[in-house]
Amino acid sequence: ILHSLVQTGICVITLAESHPVLQSGKTIKSISYQISTNCSRLQNKVSGKFKRGAQFLTELAPLCKIYCSDGEEYTVSSCVRGRLMEVNENILHKPSILQEKPSTEGYIAVVLPKFEESKSITEGLLTQK
Amino acid sequence: MFPLTEENKHVAQLLLNTGTCPRCIFRFCGVDFHAPYKLPYKELLNELQKFLETEKDELILEVMNPPPKKIRLQELEDSIDNLSQNGEGRISVSHVGSTASKNSNLNVCNVCLGILQEFCEKDFIKKVCQKVEASGFEFTSLVFSVSFPPQLSVREHAAWLLVKQEMGELIFMLFRKQSLSLGRDDIVQLKEAYKWITHPLFSEELGVPIDGKSLFEVSVVFAHPETVEDCHFLAAICPDCFKPAKNKQSVFTRMAVMKALNKIKEEDFLKQFPCPPNSPKAVCAVLEIECAHGAVFVAGRYNKYSRNLPQTPWIIDGERKLESSVEELISDHLLAVFKAESFNFSSSGREDVDVRTLGNGRPFAIELVNPHRVHFTSQEIKELQQKINNSSNKIQVRDLQLVTREAIGHMKEGEEEKTKTYSALIWTNKAIQKKDIEFLNDIKDLKIDQKTPLRVLHRRPLAVRARVIHFMETQYVDEHHFRLHLKTQAGTYIKEFVHGDFGRTKPNIGSLMNVTADILELDVESVDVDWPPALDD
Numbered sequence: 001i002l003h004s005l006v007q008t009g010i011c012v013i014t015l016a017e018s019h020p021v022l023q024s025g026k027t028i029k030s031i032s033y034q035i036s037t038n039c040s041r042l043q044n045k046v047s048g049k050f051k052r053g054a055q056f057l058t059e060l061a062p063l064c065k066i067y068c069s070d071g072e073e074y075t076v077s078s079c080v081r082g083r084l085m086e087v088n089e090n091i092l093h094k095p096s097i098l099q100e101k102p103s104t105e106g107y108i109a110v111v112l113p114k115f116e117e118s119k120s121i122t123e124g125l126l127t128q129k
Numbered sequence: 130m131f132p133l134t135e136e137n138k139h140v141a142q143l144l145l146n147t148g149t150c151p152r153c154i155f156r157f158c159g160v161d162f163h164a165p166y167k168l169p170y171k172e173l174l175n176e177l178q179k180f181l182e183t184e185k186d187e188l189i190l191e192v193m194n195p196p197p198k199k200i201r202l203q204e205l206e207d208s209i210d211n212l213s214q215n216g217e218g219r220i221s222v223s224h225v226g227s228t229a230s231k232n233s234n235l236n237v238c239n240v241c242l243g244i245l246q247e248f249c250e251k252d253f254i255k256k257v258c259q260k261v262e263a264s265g266f267e268f269t270s271l272v273f274s275v276s277f278p279p280q281l282s283v284r285e286h287a288a289w290l291l292v293k294q295e296m297g298e299l300i301f302m303l304f305r306k307q308s309l310s311l312g313r314d315d316i317v318q319l320k321e322a323y324k325w326i327t328h329p330l331f332s333e334e335l336g337v338p339i340d341g342k343s344l345f346e347v348s349v350v351f352a353h354p355e356t357v358e359d360c361h362f363l364a365a366i367c368p369d370c371f372k373p374a375k376n377k378q379s380v381f382t383r384m385a386v387m388k389a390l391n392k393i394k395e396e397d398f399l400k401q402f403p404c405p406p407n408s409p410k411a412v413c414a415v416l417e418i419e420c421a422h423g424a425v426f427v428a429g430r431y432n433k434y435s436r437n438l439p440q441t442p443w444i445i446d447g448e449r450k451l452e453s454s455v456e457e458l459i460s461d462h463l464l465a466v467f468k469a470e471s472f473n474f475s476s477s478g479r480e481d482v483d484v485r486t487l488g489n490g491r492p493f494a495i496e497l498v499n500p501h502r503v504h505f506t507s508q509e510i511k512e513l514q515q516k517i518n519n520s521s522n523k524i525q526v527r528d529l530q531l532v533t534r535e536a537i538g539h540m541k542e543g544e545e546e547k548t549k550t551y552s553a554l555i556w557t558n559k560a561i562q563k564k565d566i567e568f569l570n571d572i573k574d575l576k577i578d579q580k581t582p583l584r585v586l587h588r589r590p591l592a593v594r595a596r597v598i599h600f601m602e603t604q605y606v607d608e609h610h611f612r613l614h615l616k617t618q619a620g621t622y623i624k625e626f627v628h629g630d631f632g633r634t635k636p637n638i639g640s641l642m643n644v645t646a647d648i649l650e651l652d653v654e655s656v657d658v659d660w661p662p663a664l665d666d
Contacts, residue, residue, distance in 0.1 A: 010583050012631060046591050085591060086580075090632055097632075104645070105632035110583065 011080045011111040015102045027069040028095040035062040041087045054083035063109050082113035132165040147405035150238035151177045152245035159315035163325040240288045243412025254330040264420045267502045268345035270338050276350040279386040280359035284406040286390045291405045344423035350416040362401040363389040428532040428661040430490035435523040436483045458524050462517050468501035477658050478544045488655040492540050528664045539660040547657045550616045554650040560608040569601045580633035582625045596621040624648050
């Protein structure tokens, strides 16, 4: 997982180049934001300047599940503590964008960390299944 | 000529005996022309005493105190009949055993607490005017506002009840029938009488007229700590009149007290408050004498030539991140010349730190708060504009002028409704030829959807904005660069339209051209608002 931190503290969660899903030969069958029976990241709704209603994320909180045609399943976790602003619905409709433009249009989610002063960029761990 | 007549004698005597000053007595007798109030206090006191001592040849009814009402009425009616037969229309009633007019302990008036005694006379007004002159304001008129302690209303109410009671309800009604005044509405308000006396004194001392619409305000606040608790009993009887509000120190405001006095029953009032009101030991105290001038507004248009200048000061955690700002470069000079306390800068939209504003510039307006100097000729304003322009090459100002508060609305209208044109220098990852950008020239009124850009998401709500790109014009530079001129709807994020903001602005230049594009430079070419009016330089 790669995080890009904009100066303002906003985090865009994207897949690191080394992620298995981005290796050649892999085809993504589908992506789901339903991470448990009760929780769908698609239901995340923030309102107002202070983004009330955002789902709170810890480092290990799952963002989405990627299902590949070869049967492999990958869970992408937040790796950043903060509040979920939005998940990328474009990759739901067109999963190939995730592979074609992983660090721009194919982003996974946008998170607003608690401490906006943080200037560190961390390399997260990959999780499988 | 002394304004009181025989009808008033009884009331006047009663009030004087109980410690009320001459001017308040006039008020309770319905004297509604200014001249008598303006006479000096000592003179009024003398005249009043002389008036009360004179006896005239008239029918005097002696009434027992308190007599059975029926008899009273009968006697009165008889005498009224007699009088009208005799062609006279005057009745005077006096109590048996009325005390000779006391020279009284008329130190502090029990109704106005000194307001209509020393605080409306020349010496006090002079003192106030000295403070006004010392404050250094420039003004050609003034509005005088004065605030009295709320307990004055309570005392006024008590005095009125006293008069009403002593006169007797029926006699009271008879008097009214005979239109011999003394209804509640005939009593002259304290504040009104105070202003009758003081306004001409202010005008004379300061040499300017009193004008209710003036922006320059002189305000005097009186307090009377000794009697602060006079109002408290009202809270027990009418609790719903006294709701604590955030900004008020005391729950006993003038409005609340007036409301309660209108509600309270006479019997209840008389149980709790002395009637007549007691004589206080001291006069009112002057809590404050303040001067303030209403805000004035200066408008103009600014150009920004620096790519390193924020519009407002950029300060994080008390540390300034970038030197100066558009706002300060313009306002600091105005603040000094107008000798204002502070300013509020607003403009018809704004641009980023790294964006220039060219063309006619962007409209702005500055509110100067509490200015001490307000009169400027158009020549002086032109010189001020020149001074600002000479002091910095980062910004330039034009059409600088004084405007009214209403005019600000035009500018804000512009922010939301008017179009803007821009010029952008764009980089593409793929090599491009002239023909690759030509199609953009043909696109008219392109609709785009922009999610709140990531770079502002921390301080703006997350939303999707539909915007229109009215037209575009391209200029080929080289294989990886071209210039784009575009005219857009107000509120369009141009940078995001170019690079796409992670695909959150759709469509964008990158998606239209099927390349990865980024913006290297942005200039505002015009802000299409026709305000403020252009001036010939």
